[in-house]
Amino acid sequence: MNTTLTFAHNIVYRILNIAVVYAIVAVFSRQAGVEGYGILSLMIVNATFFNLVSGFGADAGITYHSAKNTQLQLEKIVPLIFIIVALQLLILVGTESMYHWITGQNLVFKNASRIYWWIGLLLVSGISLTEKYTALFNGHHLFVLYGRIVFFTNFAIFLILSGFLLFHPLYNSAILIFLYALLYLFQSFVLMFLFHRRVKNSWKFPRVNRQDLKIFLSFSIIALVTNLIQFLCYRMDYWFVEYFRGEKELGWYAFASRLAQAFWMLPVLFAGILFAQVARKKEAYNTEEMLLFMRIFFCINIAAGIFSFLFLPFVIDFIFGDIYNESVLPFRILLPGVILFCNTTILAAYFAGKNFLRINLAGSAICFVSILAADLLLIPRFGMQGAAVASSLGYSLSSIFSVIVYCRQTGTPVGHLFYPRGDDWKNLRSAFNKLF
Numbered sequence: 074m075n076t077t078l079t080f081a082h083n084i085v086y087r088i089l090n091i092a093v094v095y096a097i098v099a100v101f102s103r104q105a106g107v108e109g110y111g112i113l114s115l116m117i118v119n120a121t122f123f124n125l126v127s128g129f130g131a132d133a134g135i136t137y138h139s140a141k142n143t144q145l146q147l148e149k150i151v152p153l154i155f156i157i158v159a160l161q162l163l164i165l166v167g168t169e170s171m172y173h174w175i176t177g178q179n180l181v182f183k184n185a186s187r188i189y190w191w192i193g194l195l196l197v198s199g200i201s202l203t204e205k206y207t208a209l210f211n212g213h214h215l216f217v218l219y220g221r222i223v224f225f226t227n228f229a230i231f232l233i234l235s236g237f238l239l240f241h242p243l244y245n246s247a248i249l250i251f252l253y254a255l256l257y258l259f260q261s262f263v264l265m266f267l268f269h270r271r272v273k274n275s276w277k278f279p280r281v282n283r284q285d286l287k288i289f290l291s292f293s294i295i296a297l298v299t300n301l302i303q304f305l306c307y308r309m310d311y312w313f314v315e316y317f318r319g320e321k322e323l324g325w326y327a328f329a330s331r332l333a334q335a336f337w338m339l340p341v342l343f344a345g346i347l348f349a350q351v352a353r354k355k356e357a358y359n360t361e362e363m364l365l366f367m368r369i370f371f372c373i374n375i376a377a378g379i380f381s382f383l384f385l386p387f388v389i390d391f392i393f394g395d396i397y398n399e400s401v402l403p404f405r406i407l408l409p410g411v412i413l414f415c416n417t418t419i420l421a422a423y424f425a426g427k428n429f430l431r432i433n434l435a436g437s438a439i440c441f442v443s444i445l446a447a448d449l450l451l452i453p454r455f456g457m458q459g460a461a462v463a464s465s466l467g468y469s470l471s472s473i474f475s476v477i478v479y480c481r482q483t484g485t486p487v488g489h490l491f492y493p494r495g496d497d498w499k500n501l502r503s504a505f506n507k508l509f
Contacts, residue, residue, distance in 0.1 A: 086220030087342050091335060093227045098331065099393050100234045101253065107396055109246035111324030113253065115315055116189075118308045120196040124204065125301050127161040135208035136349060154205045161201055165194065188247045195254035202261035206268055211345050213272060222267055226260040299430060302437040306444050306467055307334075310460040313452045326457035328393075329403035330464075332385070333411045336374050340415040343370070344422035351426025360483070363423060367416050368493050374412045382408060403461040410465030410472075416490055417472040420479050432478055440471035 102110045135150055169179055169190070179190060210219035233256060243249040310330075315323040343366050382405055389397050417436065424432045444467035451459025480487050 084339070084342070086217070086224050087338055090220065090224045090227055091338055093224065093231050095331075095335075095392075097227065097231050097234060098328070100231065100238050101249065102328075102393065102396070104234075104238055104242050104244055105246045105249050107324035107328075108320045109249065109324075111315070111320040111322075111327060112246060113250050114327035115311055115320070115323060116193065116196060116250065117200075118311050120193060120200050122304060122308070123165065123197055124161065124200050125304050127164050135205060136212040136352075150209070154209075158198075158201050158205070162194075162198065165197055169193070188251055192247070192251050192254045195251070195258050199254065199258035199261045203257070203264060206261065206264040209268055210264070211349050214346075214349060215268070215271065216346055218267070218271060219264070222264055223260070226263050230256045230260070299434045299437050302434070302441045306437065306440040306464075306471075309445065310448050310452070310464055313448050314457055314460050317453050318456045322399075322457050325397065325399040326403055326460055328397050329400035329407065329457070329461065332381075332400070332404050333407040336377065336408075336411050337415060337418060339373070340370050340418040344418050347419060348422040348426045351423055352428075360423075360485075363419065364485070364489050367419055367490050369498075370415050370419075371412075371491050372493055374415055378408050378412050399457075403457045406458060406461035407465050410468030413472040414468035417468075417475045420475045423479070424475075432475075436471045436474045436478075439474050440467045443467040443470050 098110070101113070105113070135154070173179055179193065207219065210216070230253075234252070237243050237249075237252075243252065311323060311327060314326050347363060385404060386398065386401050389401065421433050421436070424430070444463050447463030447466055448460060451463055453459075455462070476487060476490060479485065480490070
């Protein structure tokens with residue numbers, strides 16, 4: 074599989090999908106307001122965190138074993154997926170029931186209202202299934218099919234929410250969030266159905282023995298710890314902002330964070346392809362193509378960052394309304410760290426494909442400790458601006474660590490990861506010419 078051409082096929086769908094996701098945010102916010110969007114963002118963070126903790130690192134393990142074609146074949150991976158999802162839901166129900174019995178509140182589901190309990194259950198189910206089947210698509214190199222499915226299902230979600238906005242607005246946040254969670258679960262079912270339709274004989278359910286679990290968990294456990302720490306780096310500031318400043322300021326900060334992380338769109342897309350490729354080829358993988366894309370992404374994001382820094386206030390006011398003007402300053406503060414972290418995303422996929430998971434773990438730990446310390450120091454006094462400073466600092470320190478380790482291991486000059494070379498644009502243009 075040609076990585077360049079595969080990536081090129083995915084760019085169009087990823088860009089379209091990002092546009093639709095922001096359109097969904099706009100339509101949702103018009104009905105629920107900043108506070109409602111803050112509640113949804115916090116619930117998604119809680120549900121995603123629970124999925125990471127209770128999922129045993131399954132997502133990374135699924136992609137790795139599928140791509141590498143280890144002893145753990147697909148007919149054993151699919152039953153493991155459903156076993157893990159069932160265990161997650163049992164743990165969720167048990168944990169929430171006990172916590173509610175002791176405190177009268179819900180742990181993951183925001184508050185004691187019954188509708189939020191169902192919302193949380195739908196969110197966890199949808200997130201768990203979606204991430205595991207995303208891993209299956211990546212492991213089987215079905216990147217283009219996955220991009221199409223996600224785009225069209227997100228577009229359907231956008232049309233449904235737009236229909237309510239135009240003809241019957243849902244200004245009740247709880248009902249609107251419930252609808253969103255239900256539609257997200259629908260998307261996971263579509264992914265599941267179309268994967269099994271595409272991959273023949275994937276519905277077999279042979280018995281999974283102890284050796285299968287050992288093979289699966291040998292990769293997944295370290296990946297679990299790394300992903301859990303990295304998730305906290307991305308999202309623990311949401312909890313601190315909500316605790317110290319409330320849901321409205323959280324809504325502004327969550328919006329700024331979502332905008333800033335759009336800069337990771339291309340690197341994350343490439344990293345998903347790279348992980349599967351390196352896991353399959355190991356030492357035979359040619360890193361020149363990886364370095365080419367790293368340099369290209371860095372240049373594109375620098376240009377986009379300058380443009381966004383200058384013109385974002387006008388874009389937000391025109392598309393989302395002046396209710397999100399408070400998100401501009403946190404976005405600007407996040408930019409340096411977010412842009413620098415793009416290369417780290419790609420290097421982390423390379424290290425994971427080589428099974429050098431301890432390097433990723435160390436980088437995530439550096440990011441986590443620095444963000445946690447800065448969050449506790451800055452958020453109580455400066456709110457969402459302090460959270461943005463903390464995240465930007467943590468991303469930068471983690472990036473410096475990853476770059477230093479990679480350059481020392483491979484003998485690659487640091488400049489080869491950032492500064493474009495004379496034939497970079499020519500090689501990229503040649504790849505796209507082949508595609509079109």
